[in-house]
Amino acid sequence: MTRSRHPQTPNSEKSQNEVPLFGGRVTPGVVRVGDTVRRPAITASPFVAELLGHLERCGFAGAPRHLGTDGLGRDVFGHLPGWVPARFRRWSDGQVAAAGALLRAFHDATRDSGLVGRCSVVCHNDPGPNNAVFSAAGGVPLPVPVPALVPVALIDFDTAAPGEPLEDLGYMAWTWCVSSKESVPGRQAAQVRVLADAYGLDADSRSGLVDAMVDRQERNARWWRVRLDGTGAADRRRTVERIDWSERERAFTVAHREVFAAALR
Numbered sequence: 001m002t003r004s005r006h007p008q009t010p011n012s013e014k015s016q017n018e019v020p021l022f023g024g025r026v027t028p029g030v031v032r033v034g035d036t037v038r039r040p041a042i043t044a045s046p047f048v049a050e051l052l053g054h055l056e057r058c059g060f061a062g063a064p065r066h067l068g069t070d071g072l073g074r075d076v077f078g079h080l081p082g083w084v085p086a087r088f089r090r091w092s093d094g095q096v097a098a099a100g101a102l103l104r105a106f107h108d109a110t111r112d113s114g115l116v117g118r119c120s121v122v123c124h125n126d127p128g129p130n131n132a133v134f135s136a137a138g139g140v141p142l143p144v145p146v147p148a149l150v151p152v153a154l155i156d157f158d159t160a161a162p163g164e165p166l167e168d169l170g171y172m173a174w175t176w177c178v179s180s181k182e183s184v185p186g187r188q189a190a191q192v193r194v195l196a197d198a199y200g201l202d203a204d205s206r207s208g209l210v211d212a213m214v215d216r217q218e219r220n221a222r223w224w225r226v227r228l229d230g231t232g233a234a235d236r237r238r239t240v241e242r243i244d245w246s247e248r249e250r251a252f253t254v255a256h257r258e259v260f261a262a263a264l265r
C-alpha cells in the first residue's frame, strides 16, 4: 500500500515536527507534518486510498491526495491549505451553494467508477462543514472574515461508501442549513432549497430530501449509540450529548416537515 513518492517516517520515532490537528470528533492522533496530514489507519483505509486515487486521476481538486503510509503505519494525505470549522454555525446562501456544487462534483467524479458497486455514486457520508476546507475567494491569503470564505474541498473520507446522492444531500441539508437551536424553519427551509438547486437535484429526488434529512439524523444517533460502551466517563458524556443533539434535530425537522417540503416544491 505504501507508495514510494512519500518519504518514510522512521518506525522508531515520530517526526519532530508533528503538529496536532484539532477539530475532528472521531479520530485521535491526527497530526500535520509539513504539507502532509498523518492519520491512524482504519479498516476502511484501502477503500479511502482507492477513492482518493481515483479522484486524483479524474483531476478532481476537492479532496486531499492519498500519498501512501508512513513508517508508523499511518495514512499520509496531502494537507489542504485553508480553514476547517470546528463548530457548526449559520452559513450564507453563497457558502451553502458552494457546498452543494462541491458535493455534486464529488458524486459525479465517482459515478462511473468501479467503486460504486450497485449504487449510483460513492457517498462521503459525513459531509458536514467540519469536514470541509474553506478558502478565500480569489485566493486571498488567510485570515479573512468567515463570510468571505467558501468551501472548496472535502476531507475525512473514513465513512465513504457506495450509496445514493440523497444520503449525502440529506446529511448536508441538515448540518449546513438546519439547527433546532435557531428555530427559524422558514429561513432554514429556503436555504435547503438553495442547496438542492446548487446540487442540481432533480424534481423526483426533491420530494425525498426531507425524509433523507430525518434518516441521517436517526443514523447519526444510532452511530453514536453503538459507540457508548467501552468509552471513559468524559467520552461517554460527550457521546450522550451527541445522541441527544441528533434526536433534538430530528424532532425539529419532523415538526417542521411541511415547511421544508414546501420550500423544495
Ligand SMILES: Nc1ncnc2c1ncn2[C@@H]1O[C@H](COP(=O)(O)OP(=O)(O)O)[C@@H](O)[C@H]1O
Pocket (backbone or CB within 6 Å): 021, 022, 023, 024, 025, 026, 027, 028, 030, 037, 064, 077, 078, 079, 080, 081, 084, 130, 131, 133, 155, 156, 158
Ligand atoms: N487533508 C487535510 N488538510 C487540511 N486539514 C486537515 C486534513 N485532514 C484533516 N485535517 C484537519 O484535521 C482535523 C481532524 O481531521 P479529520 O480527518 O476530520 O478527523 P476526525 O475523524 O476526527 O473528524 C480536521 O478538522 C482538520 O482541521
Ligand SMILES: [Mg+2]
Pocket (backbone or CB within 6 Å): 023, 024, 025, 130, 131, 156
Ligand atoms: Mg472530521
